[in-house]
Amino acid sequence: MSLFDKCHEFSRWIESLKERREFFYLRTLDPAASPTVTMNGRKVIMLGSNNYLGLATHPKVVTATIKAVERYGTGACSSRVLTGTTSLHARLEKRLAEFKGTEDAVVFSTGFMTMMGVVSALTSSGDVILSDEFNHASIVEGCRLTDAEVRIYKHNDMADLKEKLAACGSDQNMLIVTDGVFSMKGTVADLPSIRKLAEQYGATTMVDDAHGMGVLGKTGRGTLEHFGMEGEFDLVCGTFSKSLGTTGGFVCADADVVTFLKLNSRPFIFSASPPPASMATVLACLDVMEEEPQLLERLRENTEFVKNGLAEMGFRLEETVTPIIPVLIGDDAKTFQMAGALEDEGVIVNPIVPPAVPAGSSLIRVSVMASLSRKELTTALETFRLAGQRLGII
Numbered sequence: 490m491s492l493f494d495k496c497h498e499f500s501r502w503i504e505s506l507k508e509r510r511e512f513f514y515l516r517t518l519d520p521a522a523s524p525t526v527t528m529n530g531r532k533v534i535m536l537g538s539n540n541y542l543g544l545a546t547h548p549k550v551v552t553a554t555i556k557a558v559e560r561y562g563t564g565a566c567s568s569r570v571l572t573g574t575t576s577l578h579a580r581l582e583k584r585l586a587e588f589k590g591t592e593d594a595v596v597f598s599t600g601f602m603t604m605m606g607v608v609s610a611l612t613s614s615g616d617v618i619l620s621d622e623f624n625h626a627s628i629v630e631g632c633r634l635t636d637a638e639v640r641i642y643k644h645n646d647m648a649d650l651k652e653k654l655a656a657c658g659s660d661q662n663m664l665i666v667t668d669g670v671f672s673m674k675g676t677v678a679d680l681p682s683i684r685k686l687a688e689q690y691g692a693t694t695m696v697d698d699a700h701g702m703g704v705l706g707k708t709g710r711g712t713l714e715h716f717g718m719e720g721e722f723d724l725v726c727g728t729f730s731k732s733l734g735t736t737g738g739f740v741c742a743d744a745d746v747v748t749f750l751k752l753n754s755r756p757f758i759f760s761a762s763p764p765p766a767s768m769a770t771v772l773a774c775l776d777v778m779e780e781e782p783q784l785l786e787r788l789r790e791n792t793e794f795v796k797n798g799l800a801e802m803g804f805r806l807e808e809t810v811t812p813i814i815p816v817l818i819g820d821d822a823k824t825f826q827m828a829g830a831l832e833d834e835g836v837i838v839n840p841i842v843p844p845a846v847p848a849g850s851s852l853i854r855v856s857v858m859a860s861l862s863r864k865e866l867t868t869a870l871e872t873f874r875l876a877g878q879r880l881g882i883i
């Protein structure tokens with residue numbers, strides 16, 4: 490018996506998945522977030538990246554990042570709390586607060602650490618967290634770390650949320666937490682109803698807008714802008730790892746809440762500061778978003794082009810207003826076959842199967858970028874048509 494027995498068994502299972510062509514993870518792609526990337530020495534079209542606005546490869550963003558590396562070096566080499574906060578971190582926090590219309594903001598090293606660190610630091614024994622059943626793993630992890638009671642409400646189901654709020658004691662602090670855009674299918678949370686219920690029951694509200702930022706709303710400010718309700722959630726969180734070209738995460742909130750998090754959230758205190766150059770990346774991304782609104786237009790045009798193209802061919806799509814396009818296949822094996830056929834013909838997508846989605850509703854998750862050209866999208870659509878016909882999906 491060894492602690493590693495499970496690892497050996499697991500590896501054998503992974504090998505069997507690879508043999509059956511049911512393993513699409515940990516692929517090596519160079520560079521990862523470009524419209525066309527190299528995989529196993531072949532050029533493939535990228536329909537699986539979260540670099541929605543294409544900012545990770547935007548020349549202005551790349552130049553700003555290089556300049557920051559030249560000035561600040563490659564890392565801050567300390568926790569934010571000790572000697573790891575540079576003027577770039579401070580500038581970005583100020584900018585994010587302005588961007589989201591809150592008093593203050595704090596930047597963490599990743600989005601995962603942000604959600605986990607906010608939920609676990611702000612809640613404790615006697616409090617209740619009401620969390621959507623499909624919330625991201627980082628929120629789930631935050632819920633596991635706290636002594637607060639966690640009540641999971643059915644996905645985007647406001648009647649269930651109301652029932653669970655009504656069952657809370659009047660002396661209990663309540664935190665409603667939801668993704669803004671749910672990452673697997675691009676579904677948008679019903680933030681207006683959540684806000685109303687929170688008001689009715691005196692609950693605090695938190696949104697993880699990882700996939701809404703840069704994508705939703707008139708100017709890409711996110712899901713709250715999409716609903717015309719900026720400033721109406723208490724904690725607005727996000728990540729830099731989707732539209733904002735790098736890694737890191739943030740929460741925008743009242744100044745006292747930010748101060749509390751900076752000195753009480755363990756993932757913030759006991760982990761190194763994100764590299765200063767990443768702060769320069771995000772500052773440049775925010776500039777480009779303001780200076781080049783055509784990128785968002787382009788993203789929306791590209792999304793419509795792909796959605797319409799797939800629907801006209803006969804693929805079943807789930808409703809979406811985001812660049813995440815869920816192409817419903819249903820059967821797991823067919824979903825893997827489709828992903829494999831697309832990959833063989835030069836298109837990268839992400840197959841999504843249970844437990845990420847309910848049984849029988851496996852899908853191909855297509856994600857669109859503003860930087861994809863019409864020619865690349867047309868080639869990708871034609872590849873979808875051929876693979877879909879060959880597998881009897883359309």
Ligand SMILES: Cc1ncc(COP(=O)(O)O)c(C=O)c1O
Binds near residue numbers: 604738
């Ligand atoms: C909804 C959501 N929240 C949080 C995260 C974590 O963000 P990060 O990749 O910056 O750790 C992700 C990304 O995987 C996400 O999709």
